[in-house]
Amino acid sequence: MKEITIIGAGIGGLTTAIALEQKGFKVRLYEKTEQLKPVGAGIILASNAMQVYEKLGLRKTIEQNGYPISKMNITKANLKPLTKVDLSNFEQKHNIKSIAIHRGTLQQILIDSLTSTEIHLNHSLKKVIENANGYSLEFNTKKQSQTSILLGADGINSVVRQNLFPNKRIRHANQICWRGITKYNLPIAFKNELNEAWGESGRFGFVQINKNSVYWYALKTFSSSKNELSLNAIEKYFSTYNPVIKSIIAATKMELINTAEISDLKPTYAWYKKNACLIGDAAHATTPNMGQGACQAVEDAYVLSECLSKYDTMKAFEIYQNLRLPKAHQVVKTSWRIGKMAHLSNPILRGCRNLLLKLTPTTINKKQFKRIFQIPNL
DSSP states (O other), rough: OOEEEEOOOOOOHHHHHHHHTTTTOOOEEEOOOSOOOOOOEEEEEEEHHHHHHHTTTTHEEEEEHHHHEEEEEEEEOOOOOEEEEOOOOHHHHHTTOEEEEHHHHHHHHHHHSSSEEEEEEEEEEEEEEEEEEEEEEETTTTTTEESSSEEEETTTTTTHHHHHHTTTOEEEEEEEEEEEEOEEEEEEGGEEEEEEEEOOOEEEHHHEEEHHHHHHEEEESSSOGGGGGGGGGGHHHHHSOOOOHHHHHHTGGHHHHHEEEEEOOOOOOEEEEEEEEOOOOOHHHSSSSSSSSHHHHHHHHHHHHHHHHHHHHHHHHHHHHHHHHHHHHHHHHHHHHHHHHHHHOHHHHHHHHHHHHHHHHHHHHHHOOOOOOOOOOO
């Protein structure tokens, strides 16, 4: 069986390697970082991702190391609810709980689940050269590697994509996101649920990820330059929010807060070329407004591994793209709209938005999540 090379050892790349191993493929994995250090952030594994991890035999381990979520709420800055999504129906339907977990913990679970794949660290891909036998890969180490099948799981700034699909455009949302994890005892009313508070030109979300820790994220819009927003002023930015939110920020060590600009990939309709294919953020990077970025990469891993086990390479890539592209694009487009709607600055528009959220029937929200949580039956 042909060897498969994956570029990128993030959640998507690691999950794909596990899925391919279980199908009997030999996999090589290259990662640009020198060490796979745990990032100080959490991750929400919704029902679609947890269904995949159930198929891969990892559900129980993930559940034991994370914290279940049964509700997802959008609120005002004072934490008064605007809309709620009860996940219990999906839990019963799929016999799966959504799990909030430390990203580093999930990463280690995935690494420990690999049995034969060697991860080559400190290998930053510089160039992809197509040849008669597949692709020659040039790395920062001056090392060259040959592969017959290439998978790009190297994120929104994918070098694989830049080499093979150079005309794809990254979109900037003009928003800064801060992420942190802190030891904090959440009031019982907020346990087992994700809460996201929408205020003026910003929002704040938090969720418990284990018995003692809370993962949180905060976003603010900038008008002209991301430099106009400072981590040192984060407490001021959210000073009008509920006291629980202010105390979560105060309990977090500033040096452990991760700062990033929010961007996505403008929807593209070509994910593969001959024996090379993109997965995860390399194919469909999304803004983090639906909690589906990593989940969509996990879903990619499952669908692609199933296709490669049943069809020749190019046919597998074609079917994978046909199955995954419509849903991934739906997530990207919807997430972009939510991000803009959440950051309204005009008080009249915010009032109209809040009223609309309150009046939206729960059946509409459930219908949307039903589509997102459904994974292909291959």
